[in-house]
Amino acid sequence: MNLDTPLRELSLSAQRLRQVERSGLRTVGDLLTHYPKRYEDRTHFAHFPTEESDEPRCVCGIVKKTQLKRLRGRMRLFEVHLEALETHALSPQLLCKWFNQPWVEKAISVGHELIVYGKPKRRGSQISFDSPEFEVVDAAADSSMHMRRIAPVHRGTEGLPPRALRELIYATLARLTPEAAPNLIPRELDATSRAAALRQIHFPDSWDALQKARQHLVLTEFFAMQLSIAAQHEAQRAEPGAAHAGPGKLMQQLHAALPFELTAAQQRVIAEIRRDMLSPHRMNRLLHGDVGSGKTLVALSAMLLAVEAGFQAALMAPTQILAEQHYLGFRRLLEPLGISVGLRTSARREDSLLPLFDASGEGAPQIFVGTHALLYEDDATPLARLGLVVIDEQHKFGVLQRARLRDRAEGSAPDVLVMTATPIPRTLTMTVYGDLDVSVLDEAPRHRGKIVTAARDPAKLPEAAAFFAAASRGGAAGVHRLSAHRRDGEAGGESRRR
Numbered sequence: 271m272n273l274d275t276p277l278r279e280l281s282l283s284a285q286r287l288r289q290v291e292r293s294g295l296r297t298v299g300d301l302l303t304h305y306p307k308r309y310e311d312r313t314h315f316a317h318f319p320t321e322e323s324d325e326p327r328c329v330c331g332i333v334k335k336t337q338l339k340r341l342r343g344r345m346r347l348f349e350v351h352l353e354a355l356e357t358h359a360l361s362p363q364l365l366c367k368w369f370n371q372p373w374v375e376k377a378i379s380v381g382h383e384l385i386v387y388g389k390p391k392r393r394g395s396q397i398s399f400d401s402p403e404f405e406v407v408d409a410a411a412d413s414s415m416h417m418r419r420i421a422p423v424h425r426g427t428e429g430l431p432p433r434a435l436r437e438l439i440y441a442t443l444a445r446l447t448p449e450a451a452p453n454l455i456p457r458e459l460d461a462t463s464r465a466a467a468l469r470q471i472h473f474p475d476s477w478d479a480l481q482k483a484r485q486h487l488v489l490t491e492f493f494a495m496q497l498s499i500a501a502q503h504e505a506q507r508a509e510p511g512a513a514h515a516g517p518g519k520l521m522q523q524l525h526a527a528l529p530f531e532l533t534a535a536q537q538r539v540i541a542e543i544r545r546d547m548l549s550p551h552r553m554n555r556l557l558h559g560d561v562g563s564g565k566t567l568v569a570l571s572a573m574l575l576a577v578e579a580g581f582q583a584a585l586m587a588p589t590q591i592l593a594e595q596h597y598l599g600f601r602r603l604l605e606p607l608g609i610s611v612g613l614r615t616s617a618r619r620e621d622s623l624l625p626l627f628d629a630s631g632e633g634a635p636q637i638f639v640g641t642h643a644l645l646y647e648d649d650a651t652p653l654a655r656l657g658l659v660v661i662d663e664q665h666k667f668g669v670l671q672r673a674r675l676r677d678r679a680e681g682s683a684p685d686v687l688v689m690t691a692t693p694i695p696r697t698l699t700m701t702v703y704g705d706l707d708v709s710v711l712d713e714a715p716r717h718r719g720k721i722v723t724a725a726r727d728p729a730k731l732p733e734a735a736a737f738f739a740a741a742s743r744g745g746a747a748g749v750h751r752l753s754a755h756r757r758d759g760e761a762g763g764e765s766r767r768r
Contacts, residue, residue, distance in 0.1 A: 272449075277297060302451075330383065331355060337349045415437065440472075520574040533563075535712055539711060560711070563712075586660070612640075
């Protein structure tokens with residue numbers, strides 16, 4: 271038996287096997303990684319509570335009386351009176367209540383030893399547990415897995431209560447050998463065996479042993495994830511690629527026409543991207559930077575490198591508004607250079623045909639901007655010479671969507687650049703996006719305006735709507751009106767920053 275062994279090969283009844291598989295557990299590994307949702311210290315039980323509390327309590331007692339009450343309508347109330355195992359002046363009888371749960375009535379009888387877990391509430395002069403979790407102590411069963419220990423409580427399902435899961439996992443662990451659960455992490459990181467950690471996470475000998483087992487299994491999961499990401503990264507680098515970067519003259523013309531200088535961070539990142547695009551391996555890079563750090567200009571520079579090498583480039587944005595903004599901005603910057611830009615969204619389809627490097631011979635735009643519509647464009651808009659794919663706000667697109675756009679190209683796979691402004695710390699970025707090379711824009715442009723978030727009173731809503739409409743039409747003039755509007759608001763004491 272090993273972790274990949276199907277549960278069908280274990281000695282389970284047909285009914286139990288159906289219950290387990292209905293819970294989504296099909297292999298020994300699935301079962302042993304169905305970790306407890308909590309633990310109960312059953313080495314000893316505290317006295318019955320005498321006051322209500324928001325903290326759950328675990329107690330054990332003898333059922334002295336049961337009572338079924340029928341309330342108004344079809345409401346049924348089942349009450350159980352528990353007496354402490356050891357009578358004590360501070361341990362009065364405890365009342366447990368279940369509403370409309372007929373199966374509880376069948377499970378509990380007078381004389382049963384019962385473990386209950388819940389929040390004590392005061393009901394008049396009595397302390398009550400309302401609908402607590404419970405477990406009947408079976409004197410004939412092996413008590414070493416249920417009592418006098420830190421007992422695991424697994425998440426059960428209909429027909430498969432936590433007690434049954436505990437017994438199944440206990441029996442399975444008894445057959446588990448170290449060879450059946452080989453270690454994934456090197457001994458110098460953690461010398462604990464994986465089989466021992468699995469035993470302690472389910473049936474810990476102590477709270478300290480439980481914590482050490484959890485640390486080992488968490489480290490194993492992260493280590494396995496990093497191995498998978500590293501393998502994926504190497505597999506992507508091994509895919510056939512091609513150099514997709516030209517000499518950079520178009521990019522230099524664009525930079526020379528800008529009314530500002532690029533930051534040192536932008537220049538560094540462009541050099542990193544160009545080095546990848548000149549390589550015969552496919553680029554798969556994440557560009558990370560705050561809003562306003564200049565990611566779009568870096569992406570446009572990379573797209574010009576692809577166009578100059580005779581390829582097409584495509585930028586996919588998550589919304590139509592953002593795609594149209596990119597399209598208009600690209601046209602304004604690229605028309606003086608003779609570069610054609612096309613827009614593809616579900617609602618709009620426009621071409622600006624100013625071919626400079628038209629590899630297809632059909633007048634197709636050299637740069638495409640669009641939304642998800644780029645993924646499903648027909649053959650009338652060929653992307654056969656796609657050399658660079660840029661994904662804006664990459665976390666809003668799935669892996670399969672990115673792959674579909676990448677796979678639209680014929681021949682070698684295009685380079686891929688994904689961008690995000692989501693503030694993920696670099697160490698976490700390397701963990702989550704470990705299959706990507708990471709470039710970071712850590713420098714703000716020198717003359718970038720201050721970003722201010724302001725709240726307006728509801729009475730100002732029509733004025734604010736009119737302002738946004740004017741700003742969206744007015745370009746620089748709209749920005750000027752925004753500044754004046756903000757100053758007026760601040761002067762009136764109506765702007766509240768947050």
